[in-house]
Amino acid sequence: MYLGAASCISFQDSFGNENPWNSLVALTQETQLVQPDYKEFVASAALRRMSTVLKMGAAGGKSCLAQAELENADAITVGTGLGCVRDTLKFLKAVYEDGEGALSPTAFIQSTHNSIAGQLALMLGNHGYNMTHVQGALSLGYALSDAELLIGEGDAQTVLIGAVDEKTDELVALLSKLSETVDYQMPAIGEGGAFFLASKEKLNSSIAKMVELSLVSKTTANADLVLSNTNEGFNYAQYSGEHFTSIGFGLFMALKAFDIGKVDNAQVSFNNPSRILVHHKLLGQEMSIVLEKI
Amino acid sequence: MEIAVTGIGAISAIGNDVQENLRSLVTKETGISKAKLLGSKLTETHLFGEVKLSNEKLRAGLNWKDAAVSRTTLLSAWAMKEAIEQSGIKIDDQVGLVSSTSVGGMDRSEGFFEPYYTEQDFANVFMLGTHDCGTCTKQAAEHFGITAYATTISTACSSAANAIAVGARLLRQGKLKRVIVGGTDALCRFTANGFNSLMILDSEWCKPFSANRAGLNLGEAAAYLVLESKEDAEARGTEIHGLVTGWANTNDAYHQTASSPDGNGAFMAMTQALEKAGLKSSDISYINAHGTGTQNNDQSESIAIHRVFGAQKPPISSTKAFTGHTLAAAGAIEAVYSILALKENKLFPNLNYQDPIEDNDWQPQLEVESAEVKHVLSNSFGFGGNNSTVIFSKA
Amino acid sequence: MSLFLKTYCQIKEGEVHINGELFCQHMDEDPFLRSIYKHIGLTYPKFFKMDALSQLGFLGAEMTIMRSEMEQYADDEVAVIYSNRSSSLQTDQQYYQSLKSGIASPSLFVYTLPNIVVGEICIRHKLFGENNFLITERFDAKQLIDQCEALFQDEAAKAVLIAWTEVNGEEHDGFFAFVTASGMNEVTPESLTDLYLGR
Numbered sequence: 001m002y003l004g005a006a007s008c009i010s011f012q013d014s015f016g017n018e019n020p021w022n023s024l025v026a027l028t029q030e031t032q033l034v035q036p037d038y039k040e041f042v043a044s045a046a047l048r049r050m051s052t053v054l055k056m057g058a059a060g061g062k063s064c065l066a067q068a069e070l071e072n073a074d075a076i077t078v079g080t081g082l083g084c085v086r087d088t089l090k091f092l093k094a095v096y097e098d099g100e101g102a103l104s105p106t107a108f109i110q111s112t113h114n115s116i117a118g119q120l121a122l123m124l125g126n127h128g129y130n131m132t133h134v135q136g137a138l139s140l141g142y143a144l145s146d147a148e149l150l151i152g153e154g155d156a157q158t159v160l161i162g163a164v165d166e167k168t169d170e171l172v173a174l175l176s177k178l179s180e181t182v183d184y185q186m187p188a189i190g191e192g193g194a195f196f197l198a199s200k201e202k203l204n205s206s207i208a209k210m211v212e213l214s215l216v217s218k219t220t221a222n223a224d225l226v227l228s229n230t231n232e233g234f235n236y237a238q239y240s241g242e243h244f245t246s247i248g249f250g251l252f253m254a255l256k257a258f259d260i261g262k263v264d265n266a267q268v269s270f271n272n273p274s275r276i277l278v279h280h281k282l283l284g285q286e287m288s289i290v291l292e293k294i
Numbered sequence: 295m296e297i298a299v300t301g302i303g304a305i306s307a308i309g310n311d312v313q314e315n316l317r318s319l320v321t322k323e324t325g326i327s328k329a330k331l332l333g334s335k336l337t338e339t340h341l342f343g344e345v346k347l348s349n350e351k352l353r354a355g356l357n358w359k360d361a362a363v364s365r366t367t368l369l370s371a372w373a374m375k376e377a378i379e380q381s382g383i384k385i386d387d388q389v390g391l392v393s394s395t396s397v398g399g400m401d402r403s404e405g406f407f408e409p410y411y412t413e414q415d416f417a418n419v420f421m422l423g424t425h426d427c428g429t430c431t432k433q434a435a436e437h438f439g440i441t442a443y444a445t446t447i448s449t450a451c452s453s454a455a456n457a458i459a460v461g462a463r464l465l466r467q468g469k470l471k472r473v474i475v476g477g478t479d480a481l482c483r484f485t486a487n488g489f490n491s492l493m494i495l496d497s498e499w500c501k502p503f504s505a506n507r508a509g510l511n512l513g514e515a516a517a518y519l520v521l522e523s524k525e526d527a528e529a530r531g532t533e534i535h536g537l538v539t540g541w542a543n544t545n546d547a548y549h550q551t552a553s554s555p556d557g558n559g560a561f562m563a564m565t566q567a568l569e570k571a572g573l574k575s576s577d578i579s580y581i582n583a584h585g586t587g588t589q590n591n592d593q594s595e596s597i598a599i600h601r602v603f604g605a606q607k608p609p610i611s612s613t614k615a616f617t618g619h620t621l622a623a624a625g626a627i628e629a630v631y632s633i634l635a636l637k638e639n640k641l642f643p644n645l646n647y648q649d650p651i652e653d654n655d656w657q658p659q660l661e662v663e664s665a666e667v668k669h670v671l672s673n674s675f676g677f678g679g680n681n682s683t684v685i686f687s688k689a
Numbered sequence: 690m691s692l693f694l695k696t697y698c699q700i701k702e703g704e705v706h707i708n709g710e711l712f713c714q715h716m717d718e719d720p721f722l723r724s725i726y727k728h729i730g731l732t733y734p735k736f737f738k739m740d741a742l743s744q745l746g747f748l749g750a751e752m753t754i755m756r757s758e759m760e761q762y763a764d765d766e767v768a769v770i771y772s773n774r775s776s777s778l779q780t781d782q783q784y785y786q787s788l789k790s791g792i793a794s795p796s797l798f799v800y801t802l803p804n805i806v807v808g809e810i811c812i813r814h815k816l817f818g819e820n821n822f823l824i825t826e827r828f829d830a831k832q833l834i835d836q837c838e839a840l841f842q843d844e845a846a847k848a849v850l851i852a853w854t855e856v857n858g859e860e861h862d863g864f865f866a867f868v869t870a871s872g873m874n875e876v877t878p879e880s881l882t883d884l885y886l887g888r
Contacts, residue, residue, distance in 0.1 A: 043718040045703065050716075076545075082426055083448070088484075092404075095487045096411035100335045106714045108488035109550050109677065112396060113427065113448035118678020121545040123718065127562060130545040130680055131456060134398070134448040136428035142445040149463040174422060181420045215443060244428075285432075493712060548727060550717065555732035590730025 001148045002199045003291065004206035005068035007060045008252035009035060010192040010240050016063070020256055021263045024239050027188060031241075036063075042123070049106055051086040052166040056193030057116040058123060061160055064195035065124070068205045073197065074156035075129035076117050077146045079139030079163045081244020083113035085171050116164055129156060137244050137282040139163065140251070141215045144198075144289065148213070151200045158200070163248030164193040167241075190241015194248030196255075202294065207258045208276075212290035218281070219288045224273035227254055229280050234268050237280075247280035251289060254278050258293045297462045297538040298527040298689065301381025301520030303373035303476075304630045306617045307343035307513050311376055315627075316634050319642045320662050324616050326499055326511050334483045336490060340497050342481060343513025343618025345369065358437070362423060364399035367430040369516035369623075370478035371437050378438060381520035382532050383472050390443030390470040391435050392461045393518075394453030394477035396622040398427035398446075401482040430478075443470060448622070450676030451584070452543070453477050454517070455625030455684050459541035461521050471526065476518030476626035485621065486512055492551065500587030500619075502612035503596070503658050505649040510586040513618020517626035519633070536633040539669070540571025540685030551677050552590050557598025559681035560584075564602045564671065567683035575603045577669050578685075580641050580659075582628050584673040585612020586619050591675065596654050608671075609659040611644035625674035625682065632670040632686045639667050690838055693872030695848070696756040697884055698749050700725070700863035707752055709884075721861065722748060738796060739809065740780040741861075746771060746806035746854040747813070749865035753850060754814055757867040765817040768846040769807050770836050772823040773855045776803045806854065818846050828853040828864060828885050830878040841870040853885070 008014040013023045015036045038047055041059040050058070057078070065073060091107040109115065114132035121130050129150060133142035140163035147159035167189050179186040199206060212219055218232070226233025227250045229242065240249035254276040257263070261272045279288040304311065307325025308318035318325065329342040352358070352368040356375065370393060383389065403425045409415035424430065427446045435444035443464070447456045454477030461475035479485075489495050489512060496509035519538075527534050544566065546559025553559065568575060584595055592612075599607065613631055620627055631642060644658030670686045699706045703715035705725060713728050715721045722744040726736055729752060736744060750769075759767060780800045787794040799805060804822035811820060819840060825832060833851040840846040848869045855862040864885045868876060 045715045045721065046717045048703075049714060081428065091488065092407050092484060093411050095483055096408055100483070100487055102710065103487055103491040104711060104714075105488075105491040106716050108491055110716070111488075112450050112677050114450055114676070114678040114680060115550065117449075118545070118550065118680060121547045121679055122550065125547050127545050127547055127559065129543045130449070130678070131460075131543065132448050133445055134427035135431065135445045136426060138445070139428070145445075145469075146460060149460070149467055149469070152467045153463055174419065177416050177419045178422050182423070216441065491711075493707070549724075552727050552730040555730075555734075588730075593732065594730070 001151055001210045002202050002206040003196050003208050003210060003255060004203060005064050005197040006195065006252050006255045007064040007067065008192065008194040008249060009033060009056045009060055010249050011190055012239050014252065019260050020253065021260060021268065022265060024267050027239065027241060033191060051084055051110060052191065053084050053116055053164050054110060054119055056164050057120055057162060060193040060195040061120045061162060064160060064197050068197040068203060070158065072124050072126050073158040073160035075150055075159045076120055076126060077131045077143040077159055077161050078117040079133045079143035079245060080113060080116060081136050081139050081165050083134060084111045084115060085166050086168050087111040089168065089170055116162065137280055137285040138215050138287050140245050140247050141213065141287040144210065144213055145215065147198045159198045161196045161198055162193065163245035165191055165243045165245045167191040167243065187242040190243045190246055192240055192249055194252045196251065206294060207255050208291040208293050210289060211292045214288045217286050218279045219277065219290055221277065221290045223275045223277035223290065225257060225270050225276045227276065227278045229282065233279065242282065247278060247287065250278040250280065254291055295466050296524035297465060297521050298524040298534045299519050299536045299538060299633055300522055300527050300532050300534060301377040302535055302630050302633055303376030303380065304517040304627055305345055305369055305372050306515035306620065306627050307345060308616050310347060312630060318616060319631065320640065322643060322645060322662065324645055326615065326618050329481065332481045334486045336486045340495055341499060341511050343511055343620065344481060345514050363433060364402035364424045364430060365480035366395055366397060366399060366401060366478050367433045369480055369514065371434045373476065373516040374434060374438060374474060374518045377474060377518040377520050383520060385439045387442045388471035389440055390464060390473045391431065391440045392445055392447065392457040392473060392475045393431040393434065394447040394457045394622045395427050395430055395479055396448055396450055396453060397479050397482055397485055398430050399424035400484050401480045404483055449680040450678060451621055451624055452674040452676035452680040452682040453622035453625060454629065455672065455674040455682035456543055458519065458538060458625065458629060458684050459543060462538050462541060465521060465523055472520060472522040474518050474520050476516065477622040478516035479514055479621040479623045481512060481514040494588045496587060499646050500615055501646045501648055502585035502587045502614055502644055503592050503651060504647050505651050507587045507589060507592055509588055511618040513620040515617060515620035515623040515627045517623055517630045519629055534689040536636045536689050537687045538684065539687040540567040540573065542566035542570060543682045546679035546681055548679060553594035553675065555594065557594040557601065559679055560595055560598035560673065560675060561601045563681040563683040564598065567685050571685045573669060573685065576606055578608045578671045579665065579667040580608055580635055580670050581610040582632050582670060582672045583610055583612045584675045585614055585644065587614060593651065595673065596651055605655065607656050609641045610656065611642055611659040613642055615645035628672050628674065629684060629686065632672045635667045635670050636686060636688045639664055641665050690842065692834060692837055692876050693869045694874045694876035695867040695869050695872055696753050697866040698753045700745060700749055700861050707756065721859065733813065740800035741856045742777055742780060742803065742854060743800060743806040743809055745856055745861050745863045746852060747809055749852055749854065749863045750810045750850060753865040753867050762847055764815055766847040767816050768819040768840050768849045769810055769816060770821045770823065770833060770849055771807050771852045771854055772825055772829065772833060773803065773853060774824065774826060775855060776824055777801050779856055830881040830885065834878045834881060837868045
């Protein structure tokens with residue numbers, strides 16, 4: 001399966017940036033998402049009500065397709081660890097504070113996990129296969145697997161694949177308290193959305209081939225460049241923050257590494273890698289993707 | 295590769311296993327009633343399709359030691375156990391799980407959210423450990439020793455139908471030798487209130503496909519199928535309950551929650567599933583419709599069915615007046631009923647039918663009837679325009 | 690004479706409230722009225738030929754009537770009285786523009802009368818009772834309630850769908866109420882005005 005066009009919204013200057021490797025900035029307490037002007041991608045009435053995941057989905061998905069010079073993809077698969085946190089908490093709050101009265105149907109509608117993929121379909125007028133995988137740190141892995149299987153079955157030539165997760169202050173507070181109860185050292189929490197265009201055939205925008213996908217471990221395959229959220233390689237999570245789909249940022253950076261070729265700065269150094277391993281290990285789940293430059 | 299169903303398991307408002315479900319279907323006994331276990335004010339004004347076993351009973355029956363588990367997970371493990379045992383498969387690194395849910399561990403998380411939102415009390419925060427959908431599936435997978443592949447589809451009411459399709463694809467491409475597919479959802483205040491805020495709950499017993507239908511009744515359930523290649527099943531000498539011959543997922547792309555007036559997504563899903571199965575619409579012996587009882591779905595689905603089948607329609611029924619709308623589990627529990635229809639050569643009735651929908655030239659199957667059932671088409675349509683159809687055929 | 694309120698609906702500022710509860714908000718890329726049409730799962734292609742005033746009036750009627758158990762009334766026992774301030778001004782202006790460009794648009798011309806929406810509603814819901822359209826400075830609960838009372842006293846109707854429908858570009862001010870001669874919740878001009886003002 002070929003990958004190439006990719007779009008990413010993260011704590012780094014990644015959206016629309018040809019060389020995000022040369023503008024990496026260490027995270028601080030104040031770091032926020034570097035977001036595009038969403039008005040370019042969504043009509044204002046809809047934008048008003050959208051949470052961050054939905055905005056990232058709209059902008060990420062649309063800009064990825066634009067980069068691939070495609071009007072549409074045959075299918076859409078999305079991986080998300082927690083889905084629409086803001087709307088879920090908002091609706092829950094209304095249920096309990098108002099004693100099951102005066103609720104917001106909008107928050108409920110937007111809280112369903114597949115509202116990200118569903119909304120993309122709506123915006124793009126896309127009637128194709130539309131799937132959402134919610135499997136913690138393996139979510140993007142299963143979205144990639146699903147795309148690969150779909151292409152393998154001959155049911156799609158192109159698949160738009162997304163990995164999205166948002167954080168809110170409330171979520172961070174809850175995770176923090178939860179971590180305390182199990183004595184777990186919570187990492188710095190991040191958020192972000194990354195979209196990829198996968199295809200059966202090589203497209204003009206194609207950059208690499210996915211040659212291996214493991215949903216259980218770090219593959220033993222050799223690689224010129226290793227991107228991992230552990231210190232067994234370049235730790236991308238220290239730039240994206242940690243979340244269930246932070247590997248999306250890693251995959252994005254991998255594709256950009258192939259594209260740019262040579263990077264030599266304070267954070268990292270590599271020279272035309274031809275094989276990149278992207279790895280993620282979190283809360284008892286582990287996955288890895290091996291890409292080969294084409 | 296032909297995909298065989300070698301094990302089925304189910305728990306719903308009409309039975310704690312497949313046999314009990316079947317008995318209720320043929321005796322026309324609904325499971326929709328006043329909920330006793332769900333702690334929501336809505337139980338005073340609305341009816342639900344509640345599973346009659348408490349969490350304690352589920353845990354006891356499963357010998358589930360860990361108290362940190364949600365009802366959603368328990369229901370799924372319960373149904374998985376039945377399916378796995380019936381199939382006789384051994385769990386090894388060639389076996390995977392494709393589960394689905396929309397609420398995940400929300401039922402348990404609500405034990406935290408109530409004191410948290412009403413009194414700013416964090417005491418139960420540990421309950422959030424089982425909140426996300428992935429964890430529910432992971433716990434069920436671990437309970438049975440499934441390590442190779444375990445994912446969770448979450449596409450609202452079409453989830454389990456999609457899980458079946460993903461499972462079939464995994465087998466066809468040799469990624470796994472056997473796969474357990476299905477879905478689960480437990481009742482919780484979050485969804486009960488969510489659907490109520492959309493004003494699509496009927497405060498009385500739902501009336502699928504009736505002109506005066508007023509909405510759906512929510513239900514909870516879990517159901518799973520064990521899938522493997524027909525060749526492998528025959529080599530093992532295990533009973534084949536049916537075949538999964540066609541599937542399709544399309545997006546209506548009309549609105550976040552409502553279906554298009556012409557039932558486009560549904561039309562495309564049914565058409566593509568038939569194509570994949572290599573069948574004509576006239577080959578279908580019975581349609582287990584999505585038929586939730588909402589004004590919108592039943593109208594839209596009726597139009598789509600007419601577009602696909604024309605005047606020659608097979609018997610059609612919605613079994614949601616038995617079980618309620620079990621959300622992510624719907625595609626799975628109805629897959630089990632589709633398999634039962636094939637095995638028993640029976641058509642299951644559409645309960646509580648009253649007056650025909652004005653433009654429909656058909657009325658649903660009203661009685662339990664013996665008939666030769668060769669191919670069953672099952673529809674599951676979810677929010678986000680997610681439309682899925684799966685076709686099951688006689689073994 | 691006591692009058693009763695069965696159902697009320699408000700379409701305003703990108704939100705729809707039914708009987709005081711938030712029913713839906715404008716959350717997609719369609720124009721607001723179209724998104725309501727989709728949200729309630731309506732199948733009525735004629736809707737797309739209507740002008741904004743009629744669409745607003747039609748949708749409000751749909752959501753109100755659906756919850757008012759109208760089956761209990763004979764088809765000439767339900768009256769419809771709509772009102773607004775600007776009549777069909779917005780459409781009048783659009784029609785005038787079309788004249789200037791040289792092509793008079795008959796489909797626009799139809800909607801240059803404010804009461805066309807009432808006609809659309811009566812066609813849709815098969816209502817053969819009395820109907821009227823009032824032009825008032827602002828939402829006038831007293832006039833509307835007085836009209837209902839008169840109809841009930843004359844036994845010309847047993848229920849009335851009253852409404853205020855004002856459009857100005859993407860600003861909608863729609864308020865609908867199903868008023869009956871017998872029922873549970875008494876309504877007065879004051880209480881109705883309170884509901885309109887969201888008090």
